Amino acid sequence: MLVHPQFDPIAIHLGSFGIHWYGLMYLIGFLGVLFLGKWRIRRNPDSIVSERDLDDMLFYGALGVILGGRLGYVLFYQPGYYLSHPLEILAVWQGGMSFHGGFLGVLVAMWLFVRKTGKNWLAVMDFVAPLVPLGLGAGRLGNFINGELWGRxxxxxxxxxxxxxxxxxxxxxxxxxxxxxxxxxxxxxWIYSSKPRPVGAVSGLFLIGYGASRFIVEFAREPDSFLGPLALGMSMGQWLSLPMILIGIWMLRRALTRNN
Structure with a gap:
């Protein structure tokens, strides 16, 4: 039987200041998007996104992840508590971020970006989708290091x-x-998007892939104590992932059908 090492939640101590593991994982995720995005742009001169665009997109996306992730947690998981303690909405250092909220935040952020640049929103999302998973993986490592979101x-x-x-x-x-x-x-x-695909196909596959992965893992993950199992015995994460899967199937089918 293995025992969690109970790591120090602070990865780097700088006197009275410390960099937490979770914050470090966010940084790794954002840098991964920047590195992989620039690598793909240099390999594809016809990319809809330029290196300068990518720098701007990262700024918009980081705001979307942080603001959306926090507001999503507040609205999806503990609306009653935060309605009674509104000032604690700002206390992000106490934890509480939602992937689904962060995902919606990125969608809005990219919409603002394409509104400014005149690009095709769905084509931009197709570019972004393959860059995201390694950042998600880094975040899950942060969860493990912190000993949070444990399993059943x-x-x-x-x-x-x-x-x-x-x-x-x-x-x-x-x-x-x-x-x-x-x-x-x-x-x-990464493999699927390495060849030209119909607009919307890569985004649709992302929705299916993430939604299915999260839905499956939720069977092994302990439900949030303040929520417990919801309707049909499913968790909040599963209910939020179902629409992603269904919309992803619709998007992928529509993209492939239009291309034929």
Missing amino acids: ATDVPWAIVFPQVDNLPRHPSQLYEFGLEGIALFLLL
């Missing part, structure tokens, strides 16, 4: 005890998400 109790050989929770062996669901949402989804999208 299990007897599988690779189960991990999270002493800060209890003494039960649990699924390392953060690592499952790292593997599926991070590595596997990155490889799928």
Whole structure:
């Protein structure tokens, strides 16, 4: 039986100032988008996005991730609490970010970007989609290092005890998400988008891939204590992922059909 190492949540100590692991993972994610995006632009002179565009997009996207992620957590997970404690909405250092909120935030941010530049929004999202999964994977590693978002109790050989929770062996669901949402989804999208595809196809595949990965892993992840299982025994993460899967299937089918 493995035991979670209970890492120091601060990765780098600089006197009285510290850089937390989770913040470091966000930085790695943003730098990954920048590096991979510029590599792909240099390999494709006809790219809809230029290197200068990418710098601007990263700024818009970072705001979308942070603001959307926080507001999504507030609205999707604990609206009653934050309605009673509105000032705590700003206390992001206490934790509480939602992928689905961050995703919506990025959609809005990219819409603002294309409104300014006159580019095709869906074509820009097709460019962005393959750059995202490694950042998602980095975020899940941050969850594991922090010992948060742990899995359900299990007897599988690779189960991990999270002493800060209890003494039960649990699924390392953060690592499952790292593997599926991070590595596997990155490889799928990177390979699929390496050849010209109909506009909207890559974005549709991202929605299907992320939504399905998250939906599956939620069976091994402990539901949020303040929510528990919702309708049909599904978690909030599963209910929020279902529309992504359905919209992704529709987008991919529509893109491929129009191209024939």
